[in-house]
Amino acid sequence: MEFISHLQCAQCGKKANYDTVWNTCPACSKPFVVIYDLKKLKKSIKKDDLKTREPTIWRYHELLPLLDPAHRLCLGEGWTPLYHARRLGQTLGHTELYIKDESSNPTGSFKARGMAVAVSRAKELGIKHVSVPSLGNAATALSAYAALAGMKAYVFMPKDVPKSFIMQCVAYGAKVELVDGTITDCGRVAEQQARDSGRFDMSTLKEPYRIEGKKTMGFEIAEQMNWELPDVVVYPTGGGTGLIGMWKAFEEMENLGWVKAKKPRMVAVQSDGCAPIVRAFTENKETAEPWLKPQTIADGLRVPSAIADFMILHTIRESKGIALTVTDSEIMECLQLISTTQGIFPCPEGAATLAAFRRLREQNWIKDKEKVVLFNTASGLNYLHLWFKTP
Numbered sequence: 001m002e003f004i005s006h007l008q009c010a011q012c013g014k015k016a017n018y019d020t021v022w023n024t025c026p027a028c029s030k031p032f033v034v035i036y037d038l039k040k041l042k043k044s045i046k047k048d049d050l051k052t053r054e055p056t057i058w059r060y061h062e063l064l065p066l067l068d069p070a071h072r073l074c075l076g077e078g079w080t081p082l083y084h085a086r087r088l089g090q091t092l093g094h095t096e097l098y099i100k101d102e103s104s105n106p107t108g109s110f111k112a113r114g115m116a117v118a119v120s121r122a123k124e125l126g127i128k129h130v131s132v133p134s135l136g137n138a139a140t141a142l143s144a145y146a147a148l149a150g151m152k153a154y155v156f157m158p159k160d161v162p163k164s165f166i167m168q169c170v171a172y173g174a175k176v177e178l179v180d181g182t183i184t185d186c187g188r189v190a191e192q193q194a195r196d197s198g199r200f201d202m203s204t205l206k207e208p209y210r211i212e213g214k215k216t217m218g219f220e221i222a223e224q225m226n227w228e229l230p231d232v233v234v235y236p237t238g239g240g241t242g243l244i245g246m247w248k249a250f251e252e253m254e255n256l257g258w259v260k261a262k263k264p265r266m267v268a269v270q271s272d273g274c275a276p277i278v279r280a281f282t283e284n285k286e287t288a289e290p291w292l293k294p295q296t297i298a299d300g301l302r303v304p305s306a307i308a309d310f311m312i313l314h315t316i317r318e319s320k321g322i323a324l325t326v327t328d329s330e331i332m333e334c335l336q337l338i339s340t341t342q343g344i345f346p347c348p349e350g351a352a353t354l355a356a357f358r359r360l361r362e363q364n365w366i367k368d369k370e371k372v373v374l375f376n377t378a379s380g381l382n383y384l385h386l387w388f389k390t391p
């Protein structure tokens with residue numbers, strides 16, 4: 001069965017053929033997104049059909065962009081636990097606090113969801129060489145799925161990235177290039193080399209399929225909360241794929257009649273050392289200016305400029321959400337608070353969502369009985385350097 005309709009540019013609306021290899025829209029260089037025939041899909045699948053399916057992202061395969069299941073690359077990604085964080089909630093005086101814990105994904109982060117789908121689709125399209133700029137987690141995820149697919153991966157990371165990420169990429173057989181600069185500089189080098197060599201650029205939202213993998217987080221919180229979406233989702237925002245992806249999932253499920261029209265308020269959390277989206281949100285802008293000298297211990301948030309800035313800002317506003325910053329010391333404090341109360345060892349980005357929640361609860365932006373989902377986007381095990389004094 002096939003439910004994909006076409007690709008469509010999120011900015012100018014240009015439609016594109018699904019059978020062709022695309023990066024961004026040729027007319028305006030903005031992201032293409034996958035459009036499904038939801039009317040047709042609604043007739044052939046019911047949410048109850050999902051109950052007996054496998055515990056991976058592929059349980060939602062009708063809403064994922066692969067034509068032939070034979071091209072599916074699976075390492076057990078997705079269907080991560082959603083915990084009711086009772087002890088943490090008690091400490092903060094909030095009963096309805098939940099943590100979606102992405103640390104059990106392959107390579108230890110939710111980047112596996114996006115890469116599982118994007119590398120599978122790349123394989124389906126006959127691509128053999130793939131590259132990505134990364135602050136660690138996208139690189140390890142791409143390297144692992146490329147290994148499984150028998151493809152060659154090229155990863156570009158800032159030279160101050162934690163060594164554990166470099167070692168894992170090397171172990172998976174990827175070619176690692178360390179760049180003197182930020183993720184944006186890595187992106188430039190990766191793109192240049194991709195153009196010269198014919199490699200396929202897998203940068204966030206510069207190809208249409210990683211977001212499709214990440215949107216499964218939205219399906220999962222709906223299914224795990226018995227098809228009643230939470231009031232608030234708190235998300236650590238770098239490139240914004242997860243935030244935009246979940247919103248896309250909420251809209252698709254609404255069209256399928258799986259959830260009601262009332263969707264969560266989306267909260268984008270950034271660090272005060274790199275907050276281009278928060279600044280643009282606060283200044284009521286539709287796009288974000290690049291952040292100069294990005295600096296934070298939360299590597300996944302060290303993204304000075306996002307190609308999908310306009311989509312992130314649109315989603316936050318449409319959902320009646322908010323964007324706010326937290327400090328590195330709040331992040332470290334919350335990292336410990338989650339660990340000691342819930343037995344979850346989070347990444348700093350995940351800890352940032354708790355710091356944001358605390359602030360919003362104090363300001364009563366989040367009300368007493370509201371259901372709140374925090375995202376721990378990765379395992380703390382890749383960030384052990386934060387616990388040692390030497391840099």
Ligand SMILES: *Cc1c(COP(=O)(O)O)cnc(C)c1O
Pocket residue numbers: 109111137138204236237238239240241242243300301347349350377378
């Ligand atoms: C990439 C990453 C983020 C940011 O995710 P986006 O969807 O690109 O905004 C957050 N946390 C971790 C651990 C990451 O690796």
